[in-house]
Amino acid sequence: MALPGSGLIRFGRRAPAADRPVDSPIASEILAAMATAVIVIDPEGRVVDVNSACESLFNLSRNQIVGRPIVEAIGHPLTTMPNDAPFAAYDIDIFLPGRRRMKVDLMVGPVPDRMGWRVVSIHGHARGPFVARSSEREGGTRTAVAAAAMLAHEIKNPLSAVRGAAQLLESCVDDDSRELTRLIREEVDRVAGLIDRMQGFTDTRPIEMRPQNIHAILGHARAVALKGFAEGRLIREVYDPSLPAVLGHRDSLIQILINLLKNAAEAMSGEPGAITLTTAYRHGVSMRRADDDARQPLPIEVCVIDEGPGAPEEIEGHLFDPFVTTKRAGSGLGLALVEKLVSDQGGIIEYAREGSPTRTVFRLLLPRARVTA
Secondary structure, three states: OOOOOOOOOOOOOOOOOOOOOOOOOOHHHHHHHOOOEEEEEOOOOEEEEEOHHHHHHHOOOHHHHOOOEHHHHHOOOHHHOOOOOOEEEEEEEEEEOOOEEEEEEEEEEEOOOOOOOEEEEEEEOOOOOOHHHHHHHHHHHHHHHHHHHHHHHHHHHHHHHHHHHHHHHHOOOOHHHHHHHHHHHHHHHHHHHHHHHHHHHOOOOOOOOEEEOHHHHHHHHHHHHHHOOOOOOOEEEEOOOOOOOEEEOHHHHHHHHHHHHHHHHHHOOOOOOOEEEEEEEOOOOEEEOOOOOOEEEOOEEEEEEEOOOOOOHHHHHHOOOOOOOOOOOOOOOHHHHHHHHHHHOOOEEEEEEEOOOOEEEEEEEEOEOOOOO
């Protein structure tokens, strides 16, 4: 419907042709096609209309958004701002439905001849925390690749010699000294294991991507978890059964999910609660491909959700950087390796604290497989 006297029309409706050239786009069509989320609010601060990009951003339909107070929709009280002049707010945190935090720029403008009516556009720095840190994380991963290659070459071979020498000494020393040789062997094995994990960063060969049934892969990873590190823990499955095949590398996807499940189980160690696996189809997310300027849609969403306390705020922005960990015995390579494996497959991974009560969400966004005739 049109707002009387304002000239503003619902985004999805077509205006009368009047003097418009045949087949030329009209304002409503342009707004509906915009990648920027746009919201119309009335003088009471309630949402009266949104475009398609806003529906994708909120993960809600138009009918679910319209009628909400703007403060409830984005966690920001725009009604306290001037309503008769344009204004902008930069680098602010808003809270989308589900308590998803996002850093954005807000542009707000009054509707001509309609006192109190405003149009709000939301310019997100990223969808979730991933892209906002993409350059930092890519730089950190490149550094880790170089460090891993150097350490594997310079340290692993001498370690084998040290372990062999400790074994020889163990056969010809007394019991007290044997304890020391065993300590040497155990520490050598521990460092060698760390080097093995770091070598995962050094493999830059392209991986073979094929259509995969993501639910079969999730089922395999879940079974591995329940037989080992998550034994006795409830792992819920909330899947979209109509999801198309994902384009990916099976072994890498299994490794990613096992690492995330292990991280979730450790985050909830000693605490009650469940781990939840979800899948969904999401529109509007894409990533630029490395080989050209085209953008790769990433509509397949896979989430690993736990009820643990989440990461300390001071390291939230660095969770996927190498050597960052809150675990006393952790190496800080698990999530960094997950990020590399996801990136190798053209996807992205996000960390967020969402919901009420708040839960930890690791969200994978992956490409779908193309349907061939």
